Amino acid sequence: MTPIEILATVFVVVGTFFGFVATVGIIRLPGLYARLHAASKSDTLGSVLSLAGIALVLGVTTESLKLVFLLVFLFVTSPTAAHAIARAAKEEGIEPIGEDARLGDEEGEP
């Protein structure tokens, strides 16, 4: 284990933790929009951290360039896909949970 491999291990373990958080969020949270919240942010961070960890080990090579492409691509497309899904759900008329309990709506209630 070289020092760079220990650093990469930290990245991969933290990325796996965020993948675990995303999984628990999608299984346990109530309502579609809450699940989207867990899926888009935690899963993006987990995948980016894991891929950054293994890109660190490979150094400056063509393979690590491919990994960086994949990382940037996931970092852009994962929130975009979540946004498209949320918009599709809105257009189909799926209401967020707790809609009637919100504060300050059009009638001017507190």
Add this chain to the structure above:
Amino acid sequence: MTSVLLAASGGPEVTVSETFSLILLAAAAAFTLFAVVLLYRVVRGPTTQDRIVAINVVGTNTVIVIALVSVALGEYGYLDVALVYGLLNFVMSIAVSKITVEWGGVL
């Protein structure tokens, strides 16, 4: 001869230590387990969008598993597979979320 050809066909001169390779394989196993657990939401999810979200995360997990196994085993050609899988996963999510709105309750 085969080993010479494989060595000539590319891949960096980086060799990861055996401990680090085992750590990467354990992380790949954990991501596979997460994907299997997410199938619960795919089967049960009340709305179509729930299923799309879960399938999207399963696809992202698959990309990470392919990349981790690629580095752990030293088979760097798998990284191209991971790139193409990531592209297809994105197109799938966008297409399915558009189609379910425009065709109205197909899935």
